Amino acid sequence: MEQRTPTLRSVAWLWFGITIAVLVVGFRQAIFLVPTEATMGNVQRIFYYHLPHAVLGLIFPYVNFIASLAYLFWRRRDPLKALTADALAVAAAEVTVLFVGIGLLSGMLWAKPAWGIWWAWDARLTTYLLLWLLYVSYLLLRRYSPSGQTGTFGAVLSVFAAIDVPIVYMSIQWWRTQHPAPVFGPNGGGIDPSFVPAVLWNMAGWAMWGVLILLFRFALERRRQLAEQEAALVAIEASLEIPQ
Amino acid sequence: MTYLRHVLDHLRKDLRLEWRSRDSINGMLFFALLVVVVFGLAFDPTSYPTITRQISGAILWVALLFASITALNQSWTREQSNNVLEAQRMAPSPASALFLGKALANLLFVLTVEAVLAPIFIVFFNLHALGNVWLLTLILPLGTWALVVNGTFFAALGLRARNRELLLPLLLLPVSLPALLAMVQATTGVLTAELDPIQIGTWIKQLAGYDIIFTTICILLFETVLNAE
Amino acid sequence: MTWQSFFDFSTMSHRHLIFVYAGIWLIQGAYLGWIAWNWSHTKGSRH
Secondary structure, eight states, X not given: OTTHHHXXXXXXXXXXXXXHHHHHHHXXXXXXXXXXXXXXXXXXGGHHHHHHHHHHHHHHHHHHHHHHHHHHHHTTTOHHHHHHHHHHHHHHHHHHHHXXXXXXXXHHHHHHHHHSOSOOOOHHHHHHHHHHHHHHHHHHHHHHSOTTSHHHHHHHHHHHHHHHHHHHHHHHHHHHHXXXXXXXXXXXXXXXXXXXXXXXXXXXXXXXXXXXXXXXXXXXXXXXXXXXXXXXXXXXXXXXXXXX | OHHHHHHHHXXXXXXXXXXXXXXXXXXXXXXXXXXXXXXXXXXXXXXOXXXXXXXXXXXXXXHHHHHHXXXXXXXXXXXXXXXXXXXXXXSSSOHHHHHHHHHHHHHHHHHHHHHHHHHHHHHHTTOOOOSOGGGHHXXXXXXXXXXXXXXXXXXXXXXXXXXXXXXXXXHHHHHHHHHHHHHHHHHHHHHHOOSOHHHHHHHHHHHHHHHHHHHHHHHHHHHHHHTOO | OOHHHHTOOSSHHHHHHXXXXXXXXXXXXXXXXXXXXXXXXXXXXXX
């Protein structure tokens, strides 16, 4: 651990630097270089920030789900590994809320000028909102649970969320094919090749950013856990030294 | 067979306890009645029969959802006094039997409330169902079970949490969404007769599928929740 | 687009474009800052 930390720090700073560089290039591509879209005008540039957040918001919940399963598996077998899994689960959950929330907000801010409505209750959007609500409730459940049970309760809720989200999508999708609703969003056909650089640079940039904050948050959680363990150890040692 | 006996024992225990105080059922009834009256005042249902039929399904289920939330929180507090929960943990019967017994008891309570609420709805909303009313005897229990099974589970999760009353609706509503959609659509379909029987049948099948999936998950995971320390 | 046309607040489209870009940078930056602040306020490991 002594040897690893300085190297880890350098790697982290390097990653941070590259991420910022990629994001700056992405910004330049999105705003200045890529041509303006014909029908929507400049407001379409929101898409280059909206898409990465929306897509990444669907990936981080899986990280949380896998970490939660790992936690439940290791809970009785190897508590230390379980603790690490739990740290990753909570980090992934927070990053999910962040990315999904930004995806929702940017989507709404784009939809109003582009299509005239803030929201539509179609399968995709409703499921997305639900995902956000589920993970907010995950974080609240963790915060309000008695300590010692936060990991278990969180993991259980994570299982519920993982099963519920696809079901919600399918049920509303089925419902909407019965009653067609306003369909909007970037669907139908691919993306014009002149837009592709902006999409790729921003996707790469925000993915790198996502990994950065996920691992940073994970490291923070581990740091807290270790500090707690040491405090507990100190307390035990102190109680053993009570003079007879 | 012993498993079933355990479930029935837990069920009988909850029914007996509730019968002695009856505050859950009274609370639910009163709440649901209040919702009916408020919506009646807001929408003036008797003057607009078509619109009333279209929204009654949704109003009914919203009323039941919120009424059952008030009762579900209470259903576990019974287990907290006198350290009963510790005794339950040490009992040899499987934890899921405790869960099922309690969920079934809650189901019976909410069904009782529905039985009282239905005539009130019909009277205050001048409701005249256009479709096959007997389908409602299938939809109502299936829908209620969907709410109750998840509600009992999440109420147990929040048992020693600080903001218990906040946690249950926060957890229950997103998870119940597919079931709510199915039960409201099916009920409205029956009331308005705008959906043909095949479509209503599909909604009922979806509801049944949801019930099976989530009952299984709750039974499997309850042991973990009860022995969380 | 140019820097001047980017900072145009006249129409809703333009305002929303700025809200999204500035807002995202702000929110992400705030989260990173929150993690960093907590990092500096957590005691490091003895080992």
